[in-house]
Amino acid sequence: MTSIAQTLKDCEAQLCGPGAPYELEERLVNGQPMRHFKNAPNSMRELLDAGRQHGDAEFLVYAEPGQPEERFSFNDFYRHVDALAYQLVARFDLQKGQRVAIAMRNYPEWMMAYAAVVSLGAIVVPLNSWGTAEELEFVLRDSAADIVFVDERRRQALTPLLIDLPCKLIVARGQADEHAVDMAALIDEASGKSMPQAWEFDADDPVQIMYSSGTSGKPKGALSTHRNITQALFSFECQAICAAMANPAAIEKMFAAGNAPCSLLSVPLFHVSGCYAAFLVNLRGGRKIVMTYKWDAREALRLIEQETVTVFSASPSMVIDLMQHPDYDKFDTSSLFSVGGGGSACPPAFKRVIDQRLESAFVGTGYGMTESNAIGSSCAGGAYEEQPGSAGTLSPLVDFKTCDEDGNDLPKGEKGEIWLRSVTNIQSYWHRPEANASAFKDGWMITGDIGYIDDNGFVFLADRAKDLIIRGGENIYPAEIEALLSQHPDVLESAVFGVPDETLGESVAVLLRLNNGKVLSEDEVRNFLAKHLAAFKLPKYIEFASAPLPRNPAGKVLKKDIKAEYATLAQA
DSSP, X not given: OOXXXXXXXXXXXXXXXXXXXXXXXXXXXTTEEEEEETTSOSSHHHHHHGGGGGTTSEEEEEEOTTSOOEEEEHHHHHHHHHHHHHHHHXXXXXXXXXXXXXXXXXXXXXXXXXXXXXXXXXXEEEOOTTSOHHHHHHHHHHHXXXXXXXXXXXXXXXXXXXXXXXXXXXXXXXXXXXXXEEXXXXXXXXXXXXXXXXXXXXXXXXXXXXXXXXXXXXXXXEEEEHHHHHHHHHHHHHHHHHHHHHOHHHHHHHHHHTOOOEEEEOSOTTXXXXXXXXXXXXXXXXXXXXXXSSOOHHHHHHHHHHHTOOEEEEOHHHHHHHHTOTTGGGSOOTTOOEEEEOSSOOOHHHHHHHHHHOTTOEEEEEEOOGGGTTOSEEEETHHXXXXXXXXXXXXXXXXXXXXXXXXXXXXXXXXXXXXXXXXTSOSEETTOHHHHHHHEETTEEEEEEEEEEOTTSEEEEEEXXXXXXXXXXXXXXXXXXXXXXXXXTTEEEEEEEEEEETTTEEEEEEEEEEOTTOOOOHHHXXXXXXXXXXXXXXXXXEEEOSSOOOBOTTSOBOHHHXXXXXXXGGGO
């Protein structure tokens, strides 16, 4: 075993042993033995209430271009949360098990809505705010959410649908009307009210449905319980402390700089990485968050200097964008200590630009997914330097194995399909019995990712979850785009796939075969797709085939062959 692997193992033993803060114990979940953190809260309300102890310390800074920064202490934040929760019960008669969606960009109100809903024990449904009205409508109907927190743009998109979509809108920073209640007014009216008493609920009651794209072309709702998320948050904390213990020189240097921990939040809150690792972990830990209106590398540099930001974790493309910005040297970024890249494969440029800009950054990455509540493996500090191609070592909660195509266990170290077993894995897919039957077996979750774990406990990923494309941290399933292309009268068949991208990790490419005699331009294809898809899903490369697409004997398109043939598109 390598020295860093042994050090991490020793640190984990100290943190997770009997009587330790992150002591482990085994409990049965759905009849399966699972490791648990003994001291983790049993409910989201208890988990979030830990942040109340930080009082008047600064919690959140919201920066929007052309506007003065908005600042919230922990007390300020919880006063807003409590008033909003009171109104959800008093004005909207919120009930246990009722779904409440959040469809807005990153705003302080997003965090307030999330905290209020889960503290009451209702089920929160974070929606991808980059989606079209058509995509938002599908998820709202699928989840049967009847209260939706929106910003102005989402209010405008959803209002025409309210004729037959039974939703009540609560609008933040937008126009109230007969369909939408003003969120700020709701909070002001209940200022000073206490958080209502929550209903009786169990740790295994559902509390969140977070949608992820599905191979069928439609998103699937990943249903999590209180237990799933509270254990996941404790895992984040445990792994972070373990990494700090294993890298004492780096942590000593950080403390010597004298900067209070402060994170720059630039990733969407509707993803597990933004919601958990950026929002909830810092809320519990008493650390300041700086939130930007939208991603802008120069604005991020300004805020790093102004707020002495110490932690920046984002998609690799955003990290590269920041480090390579032409104005980088005009700002003082000396406070920046920890830099993380998650949500997509880290391209070669990721580590190179960090090494060029930051002399001794604490760099990290990891492996997780919506269905595991972001928990899998992590790699930071010395582990990242020693194994930069690895996704790190496993959370103490996670069991890992690889299987062949028939589900047979493979020897350790042999590449195969990754199966994970953990208390943090979602309870199920919302109303998707067929997907549940194929994704979950005897407590194990079949990820679809290809990889292996070596003798030192480091996880290595060899391929994506089937055909999944990850562009700048955003998951894109080709089936969704292919299903739309099949509706175009001139398209005979199509294949959507990812090609390497130096900055974004991957870009979307499409190979089309048209009906005889038909001609389409690239712009016509993109315009057709843009009516139904968010902009980040639109193809960067469009190629046309004159011969039938390659297929196997069963008639399945051979994506691997197509990807190999067009792998150099980005170099053209």
